[in-house]
Amino acid sequence: MRYLPLTDADRSAMLETIGAPDIDALFVDVPAEAQLDGPIRGLPMHASELAVERHMGRLAKQNLAAGDAPFFLGAGAYRHHVPASVDHIIQRGEFLTAYTPYQPEIAQGTLQMLFEFQSQVARLYGCDVANASMYDGSTGCWEAISMARRITRKKRAILSSGLHPHYVSVIKTMARFTGDEIQYTAPVMDAAPDYAAMLDAIDDDTNCVVVQYPDILGRIGDLSAIAEKAQAHKALLIAVVTEPVALGAIKSPGEMGADIVVGEGQSIGVGLQFGGPYLGLFATRQKYVRQMPGRLCGETVDAEGQRGFVLTLSTREQHIRREKATSNICTNSGLCALAFSVHMTLLGEKGLRALAAENHRLACVAADALAAVPGVTVLNDAFFNEFTIQIDGDAREVVRDLADKNILAGVSLGRLYPDEADLAGGLLVAITETTSEDDINALAASLKEALA
Structure with a gap:
């Protein structure tokens, strides 16, 4: 593909159309300290390929690998x-380019894998239905709050003090643009989560309560009372699981009454990878399925009565009118979802x-x-x-x-x-x-x- 750069006239026309005075105006929401004020320091303006390889190699040697x-x-x-067989299977030609299938029913292997993945996540989380994955746990958490707003038509979300602060940061960033009211305080060093304060805060203006399980300090609590009170006030309980392996030992959030369960799937099948790409998991009750973001693969039979798989729900802006979309999530973490599913299948x-x-x-x-x-x-x-x-x-x-x-x-x-x-x-x-x-x-x- 040829690179076709824009001319100054092209850029001016685009800026005029969107009403921005200059390109810098597009980045006003990025803090000044996070913006570059010139070329990246420490990198030469030009170098040979061999010199770049040597330079990057020297930098890499400064890392201390997790296994060392x-x-x-x-x-x-x-x-x-992560068993070696996981990497072997996901590199097979049928899967390696597991991007969004735009003619989905032709990609039966991809659809079947996603169907199996959804089944595994739903059972792991104790929910009725799961989607075909999200980008990561933090953005999946925000999508759950947005979903709760659509269902309850209320905008006040109560976040547990034990919710991961990076998840809290993502939520607050997104809420700036939606007008959601976010209630949150940092945790205190107690042996057990402070659920009493959350219970007191739930009222008829609450759209959801977000609780991490186990929480950021590693504490484990019973979510049943929170679910009961939230639902009594027509609010939803959103449980966040950052360590899915824990659900092999402790009760699932769905069993305790959670309406939406989200989290990070990296622990199963996906390595640390310097922070990404990771895998967002998302599951909910059957009655809320049409408000769920992302995609949903389903099982059916074809004209000859043979088992087949289809894209059942696709409430995303690429496939339907933008104003009807439940999310701007335009894909799923396909290869990471495959790795998760393969590893989970090997474990049983x-x-x-x-x-x-x-x-x-x-x-x-x-x-x-x-x-x-x-x-x-x-x-x-x-x-x-x-x-x-x-x-x-x-x-x-x-x-x-x-x-x-x-x-x-x-x-x-x-x-x-x-x-x-x-x-x-x-x-x-x-x-x-x-x-x-x-x-x-x-x-x-x-x-x-x-x-x-």
């Missing part, structure tokens, strides 16, 4: 073992439960080991594979100290909540099946030395 050190990072992105229900049990066992070993370190207190009464510890002082300094020793100790709450001084001593520690007991002992020993 004791690794305890989590907070919404988790290191799990028994394998997922065994994987979850091993995650929790190792997390308990780690919690006991860290609780024995002088100056460390484990916050949680209940957790799955992630918990919060409290130390005296700023946990960010401890994380940096241990990183210099090639131990990635966890995510400091001071990093997630830089404006909350009361959380500075919190450190979020995640354990998965890839964590060895030697890794745990190394973390405990290094923490003891750092806090001495």
Whole structure:
């Protein structure tokens, strides 16, 4: 394809049509500190291909890979073992270019895969129906709030203090353009989630309550009372799951009355990948299916009575009138959804439960080991594979100290909540099946030395 640059006259005509004085006016919502004021610093204006390869190689060597050190990072992105067969299958020619099928009924393999994926997500979440995936957990969370607004025709959303702050940031950014009222306060360092305050806040003006499960501090609570009160006020309960492996061990949100369940699917089949691409999961009750964003694949029979798959619902702006669309989501994370489905199929229900049990066992070993370190207190009464510890002082300094020793100790709450001084001593520690007991002992020993 040839590159056809616009002329100055073309740009002027386009700006005049949309009523913008100049190109800079298109970026007024981007904070000034996030905008470049010139060429990217550190990169030469021109270089040979060989020189670029060498330069990028030197930069890459500065990274500490997750598999090269004791690794305890989590907070919404988790290191799990992905079988080699997952990568083999998703690279097959039938799947590798699994983009949106514009003649969907011809792409029976893609449709069948998405149908199986939807079935797996619906069962995992305890819901009636799931869509063919979203971009990631955070944008899926906002789509759920938008869906709740369409259903209830109310604009006040209550966010749990335990909701991931990055998800909160996405929600607040989007709400600036829709007029939604967002109620949120940062968490406090308590052993259990503060559901009492949320229950008190629910009233007839509430359109939805958003609760993370397990929450950002690793705490696990019963959502049933929140679901009951929300529904009594004609509001919806939205549950957010950032670690889907947990649902192999704990009750699903749908079983506790959640109306919409969303979250991140990265843990199953998708590696950390430097932060993306990831996979948004979205499921709901059958009665709300026509308000669900994204696409829905269904099963049918053809004219000869043979089993077949079709694109059943496609409430997106590319396929219908824009004002009728439930979302501007114009595709799904097809290849990541395939990886999720392949990994889930290889595990099966028994394998997922065994994987979850091993995650929790190792997390308990780690919690006991860290609780024995002088100056460390484990916050949680209940957790799955992630918990919060409290130390005296700023946990960010401890994380940096241990990183210099090639131990990635966890995510400091001071990093997630830089404006909350009361959380500075919190450190979020995640354990998965890839964590060895030697890794745990190394973390405990290094923490003891750092806090001495």
